[in-house]
Amino acid sequence: MAIRAATVVAVNTATATLIRNSSALRAASLSFKVPPFPQGPTIRITRPYSCPRATMDEASAAKEAAASANSAAPTIFDKIIAKEIPSTIVYEDEKVLAFRDVNPQAPVHILLIPKARDGLTQLSKAEFRHSEILGDLLYTAKLVAEKEGLKDGFRVVINDGLDGCQSVYHLHLHLLGGRQLKWPPG
Template sequence: MSHSSSNRLQVLNSHISSSMASEKDAALAAVPSDSPTIFDKIINKEIPANVVYEDDKVLAFRDIAPQAPTHILLIPKVRDGLTGLSKAEEKHCEILGHLLYTAKVVAKQEGLEDGYRVVINDGPKGCQSVYHIHVHLLGGRQMNWPPG
């Protein structure tokens, strides 16, 4: 990573950490819109990310605030109105299936043979903080139940 990219990532991390006391605060403050999200900026390479998988439809990268030893976000490269699962339409079935299949592929790539958790947060009460649908892949430790 270049010095410039490293500085931008540090600034981004600092901004996110200082402006969001908790994920719930972030979710309650977030407003769904068609404006570019941080994920759009990552897709467009405007913000660096630790990418672990990429194909023509999906980008997977490590979460900057991991909640487990392995915490990867999987996002569609084209939002197409799919800001959250509650906004899904029949036209989104293919990308939703591809996101879940890709989660399985990445889990295997990451050595999560003993199990993992897949999470999709939706809306303010679901603690969604970025309104661009995304799948959390969590693993590398024992998951607890109930989850939250």
Template sequence: MFAAALRRASSLSLRTQSLCANPQIQSHRLFARPVAARMSSEERAAQAAAAQADDDAPTIFDKIIAKQIKSDIIYEDDQCLALRDIQPQARARARMAAPVHFLVIPKHRDGLTRLSRAEERHKALLGHLLFVAQLVAKQEGLQPGFRVVINDGPQGCQSVYHLHLHIMGGRQLSWPPG
């Protein structure tokens, strides 16, 4: 019985794949929708940020560090600072939003606009950022657990090209995240 169900599912999967590869079927409105129309607002923002990314231009985080933009800073030392995310609900679907959401950012980018650009010289800073993440998570009452997320590049929905860690918790988080 199980083998028959498995054969039916496999057959259905093969038929679906051949339909998707068929040019006549692809012209159907479901397949013909432009990629941009299928993107979420977060994905569109990440694509726009990637297109405008400039390693030398000041980011919103640089302006927060320079105290040009007011922010709710919850931790600061000589290497980094932690601040509450100004729009945690807007950055995540309601089922994925967390009651506690803060960011940890390095004070000096030093070429570290995204994690995939990390070099040997960044190892100590990266370790410090993670240490501060857990320190502030404890301060915020997240001892039962929390999630650390680093978005990298357009497909990772990175919206600010200044490395930053998202720390989220305060409720049971689900998996997969998105």
């Protein structure tokens, strides 16, 4: 399916960054013009593109993310926690935030993140001190699955590192469901 050139108006600079970093847009090698408008930047897609598979650029996105994995800079998830970037929140408590994925891979695709990153950038970097939050994330996944009506089953995925196609170095769980899932996944 080909998508014609279009204009996308972003709500704020953080949203523009999110759109600019979207794997589907990066896969198309698009250029952006982001003028400093007070109401938010305008991003112009300057050439038509087609994206036959949403996951075609996962490895490139993971490679790009891995290059800055050890940065202390706020991640997109830190900005969502701070409400700098809008999201559709489905669950929130003092430790965990769950929100709908902007690029869903199933009818239900929710991301669960710890509100305090505390050095937990990926599962392979977890320490014993992270045990409680890891358990909280999994238990919250169960609660959210119930809330979403996933009574026939669901999948929880954690991408870890470059080979695991991790694209944000802030530990997060993907809760997928709402249809029969396939195996192996990738």
